[in-house]
Amino acid sequence: MYPILFQLRYLPWxxxxxxxxxxxxxxxLVITQGTNWNAALLxxxxxxxxxxxxxxxxxxxxxSLPLANxxxxxxxxxFSSASLLSAFVWLCLCLLFNNLVIAIGLQGLGIAMTPQxxxxxxxxxxxxxxxxxxxxxxxxxxxxxxxxELKRSAAQVLARDAELQVLRxxxxxHFLFNSLNSISALTxxxxxxxxxxxxxxxxxxxxxxxxxxxxxxxxxxxxxxxxHYLAIEKIRFDNRLTTDIAIEPESLSAKVxxxxxxxxxxxxxxxxxxxxxxxxxxxIMSAVHExxxxxxxxxxxxxxxxxxxxxxxxxxNLKARLENLYGDRVxxxxxxxxxxxxxxxxxxxxx
Amino acid sequence: xxxxxxxxxxxxxxxxxxxxxxxxxxxxxxxGECANGEDAVEAILKLEPDLILLDIHMPRLSGLxxxxxxxxxxxxxxxxxxxxxxxxAFDLHAVDYLLKPFSQERFDEAIARxxxxxxxxxxxxxxxxxxxxxxxxxxxxxxxxQIIPLADIDYIEAxxxxxxxxxxxxxxxxxxxxxxxxxxxNSQEFVRIHRSFxxxxxxxxxxxxxxxxxxxxxxHNGTKLPVSRTGYERIKLHFVN
Numbered sequence: 001m002y003p004i005l006f007q008l009r010y011l012p013w014x015x016x017x018x019x020x021x022x023x024x025x026x027x028x029l030v031i032t033q034g035t036n037w038n039a040a041l042l043x044x045x046x047x048x049x050x051x052x053x054x055x056x057x058x059x060x061x062x063x064s065l066p067l068a069n070x071x072x073x074x075x076x077x078x079f080s081s082a083s084l085l086s087a088f089v090w091l092c093l094c095l096l097f098n099n100l101v102i103a104i105g106l107q108g109l110g111i112a113m114t115p116q117x118x119x120x121x122x123x124x125x126x127x128x129x130x131x132x133x134x135x136x137x138x139x140x141x142x143x144x145x146x147x148x149e150l151k152r153s154a155a156q157v158l159a160r161d162a163e164l165q166v167l168r169x170x171x172x173x174h175f176l177f178n179s180l181n182s183i184s185a186l187t188x189x190x191x192x193x194x195x196x197x198x199x200x201x202x203x204x205x206x207x208x209x210x211x212x213x214x215x216x217x218x219x220x221x222x223x224x225x226x227x228h229y230l231a232i233e234k235i236r237f238d239n240r241l242t243t244d245i246a247i248e249p250e251s252l253s254a255k256v257x258x259x260x261x262x263x264x265x266x267x268x269x270x271x272x273x274x275x276x277x278x279x280x281x282x283x284i285m286s287a288v289h290e291x292x293x294x295x296x297x298x299x300x301x302x303x304x305x306x307x308x309x310x311x312x313x314x315x316x317n318l319k320a321r322l323e324n325l326y327g328d329r330v331x332x333x334x335x336x337x338x339x340x341x342x343x344x345x346x347x348x349x350x351x
Numbered sequence: 352x353x354x355x356x357x358x359x360x361x362x363x364x365x366x367x368x369x370x371x372x373x374x375x376x377x378x379x380x381x382x383g384e385c386a387n388g389e390d391a392v393e394a395i396l397k398l399e400p401d402l403i404l405l406d407i408h409m410p411r412l413s414g415l416x417x418x419x420x421x422x423x424x425x426x427x428x429x430x431x432x433x434x435x436x437x438x439x440a441f442d443l444h445a446v447d448y449l450l451k452p453f454s455q456e457r458f459d460e461a462i463a464r465x466x467x468x469x470x471x472x473x474x475x476x477x478x479x480x481x482x483x484x485x486x487x488x489x490x491x492x493x494x495x496x497q498i499i500p501l502a503d504i505d506y507i508e509a510x511x512x513x514x515x516x517x518x519x520x521x522x523x524x525x526x527x528x529x530x531x532x533x534x535x536x537n538s539q540e541f542v543r544i545h546r547s548f549x550x551x552x553x554x555x556x557x558x559x560x561x562x563x564x565x566x567x568x569x570x571h572n573g574t575k576l577p578v579s580r581t582g583y584e585r586i587k588l589h590f591v592n
Binding site for chain 2: 236302
């Protein structure tokens with residue numbers, strides 16, 4: 001958006017400045033050419049106001065040459081040709097206007113155009129246009145700095161949201177309380193199973209606390225965390241939950257952000273297995289192709305609309321978090337059909 | 352007199368625990384266990400238990416939907432691990448619930464309270480259900496539970512004491528008043544266009560004037576529904592021709 005013309009509070013000041021320049025030009029005409037004040041003002045003030053509008057076109061020229069990729073040749077060529085062209089157009093307009101004033105035959109108005117005066121007007125107009133170009137460059141640079149700052153703070157907010165999401169997924173109250181209830185049941189019927197579940201729960205929470213303080217961990221560690229989680233859920237859901245984990249050995253050492261798989265596994269149970277009376281299989285697959293790690297998590301879903309349908313915020317947050325870490329070198333997609341849900345993630349091995 | 356009790360919970364261990372807690376209540380007889388909402392509906396209608404221990408989060412149907420379908424409003428103790436939104440509503444209506452994991456003492460307390468209220472109809476459970484914003488409509492039709500996503504519904508018509516829900520060319524009757532359903536629906540998506548009709552806004556193709564001051568709403572499937580004067584006031588903002 002053009003910064004001066006579209007912000008009404010700047011427009012009067014801008015026009016004022018050019019009107020003052022017009023008075024200055026009139027004064028020069030009076031002194032050097034001996035023109036009378038009325039004629040000089042009638043010529044120079046409208047002429048410079050018009051030029052004020054013409055000079056704003058410099059903004060678009062600056063915009064078309066982004067500061068980041070400029071060559072000296074291109075800048076010199078486009079700046080000088082734009083200046084010459086606009087000075088020429090302006091001069092033609094001035095001469096036309098002056099001749100019109102003379103032709104109407106207003107008493108004592110109109111100024112005598114000498115070749116010297118035309119030369120001076122032309123060069124001053126060229127210079128003025130150059131100044132306009134440079135001023136716009138500075139304005140655009142300021143604008144860019146402000147935009148960059150806005151973008152950076154937006155990215156920071158996103159990163160903090162993702163961080164919060166990680167913290168929240170560590171302590172899913174529903175999971176914790178249901179697990180405690182299962183342990184409470186097991187204490188009377190199978191004490192050693194109760195102990196095993198407490199140990200799994202302890203390992204899961206300890207591991208999730210330890211891992212989430214790192215920026216990157218090995219995929220093997222993330223998988224170990226998911227296995228603790230799945231072991232607990234398998235006790236809770238009994239034979240309703242089965243898993244199919246196919247991990248290519250080369251992918252185990254891949255560096256991944258902590259807690260990137262666990263929320264997906266949790267979703268697969270919460271929105272998939274939980275709603276199926278007969279349960280189902282949660283599949284986790286990983287593979288390495290060239291310099292990329294491919295991960296797939298899929299689960300069956302109830303074909304009927306569920307009362308606990310997700311809103312997709314968890315997925316969107318995870319995607320934002322991955323994009324924050326890898327930029328445009330990450331792909332995360334999810335597809336849902338009548339009976340299944342599937343998430344695919346591709347992240348670079350080298351970064 | 353022994354009380355007949357039904358356990359409804361999708362986790363086997365949770366059901367085991369309830370059985371264990373009930374072992375010392377010799378005056379309570381466990382007549383069934385259900386692992387999902389649909390089975391619970393059948394069991395409640397068939398066995399007519401005096402008491403129901405009902406989990407809120409279950410496959411197929413939630414605990415509240417089970418009560419809505421069966422029309423059951425007494426002798427219910429809810430069990431749940433954690434649901435901050437539902438619990439707030441429960442507290443408001445003084446409906447009893449057990450938070451997992453719960454102790455034998457807390458369990459006995461809930462049973463004792465349920466016994467004293469035996470046979471007393473709770474008016475607050477229907478109110479609680481009526482205040483819950485719907486995400487889908489559940490109906491029992493000829494022994495089958497139908498789950499209708501709100502987005503599939505074309506319109507709902509009042510017929511005496513029933514409402515007739517029409518979706519994807521099918522229709523089903525439900526015992527409910529049109530006004531109480533209207534209160535449960537999002538007014539941005541569903542609009543009451545007539546004393547007897549609620550329509551999903553995006554199902555409407557356009558309005559048609561049939562006489563000087565009578566309008567009909569034409570749906571995408573070709574159905575034409577009458578629009579009353581107040582209905583027109585509500586709907587015209589969305590369809591300014």
